[in-house]
Structures are given as C-alpha cells and as structure tokens.
Amino acid sequence: MPAKKKKTDKEQEATPRVHPDLEGFNITINSFGELQSSFDIEKINRFLNKNVKDKKFKGREDIDGVPPESK
Known part of the structure; x- marks a missing residue:
C-alpha cells in the first residue's frame, strides 16, 4: 500500500x-458526515440563482431566466 502524501504548510494555508x-x-465536513458552512444556505442559493444559468430553462419562452418562487 503506497504511503499517503502529506500536504506542505503552504498547501494547507493557501x-x-x-x-x-x-x-x-x-465549508467543512464534521465527524458525523454533516456539511458545516460559514454562510447561510439561503445566501448561497441567492448567489447561485443570480450567477448560474439553469439548463432546465434553456429555450423556454414562458420564463425570463428566473426560476419561479417555491410554493
């Protein structure tokens, strides 16, 4: 079994x-496998909605590129 490569101090701090x-x-993963983030998930979702185009809506004329609000 090959030895694990250790990260240098520069790689860890970058x-x-x-x-x-x-x-x-x-973002980190705790010992229970749960994701822990320094940002609220709603803030991340707003950023993604603003900056990432959704492929599902490509070519649809009834939507102006903004996904409808969740019900």
Whole structure:
C-alpha cells in the first residue's frame, strides 16, 4: 500500500480564489458526515440563482431566466 502524501504548510494555508460576493465562505465536513458552512444556505442559493444559468430553462419562452418562487 503506497504511503499517503502529506500536504506542505503552504498547501494547507493557501486559500482558493473566490467571487467577491462569497468572500469568507468556508465549508467543512464534521465527524458525523454533516456539511458545516460559514454562510447561510439561503445566501448561497441567492448567489447561485443570480450567477448560474439553469439548463432546465434553456429555450423556454414562458420564463425570463428566473426560476419561479417555491410554493
């Protein structure tokens, strides 16, 4: 079995480049396998709705590119 490669200090401290609206976003997985985020899920959803086009709505004339509100 090959030995596991240890990350260097530089690799562990490096932070990825993120969109300015998501500055400070951090996500981890706890010992129970649950995702823990530094942002509220609603804030993340608003960002995604604003910046990511949904393939499901491609070519539909009855929708202006904005998904309808959840009922």
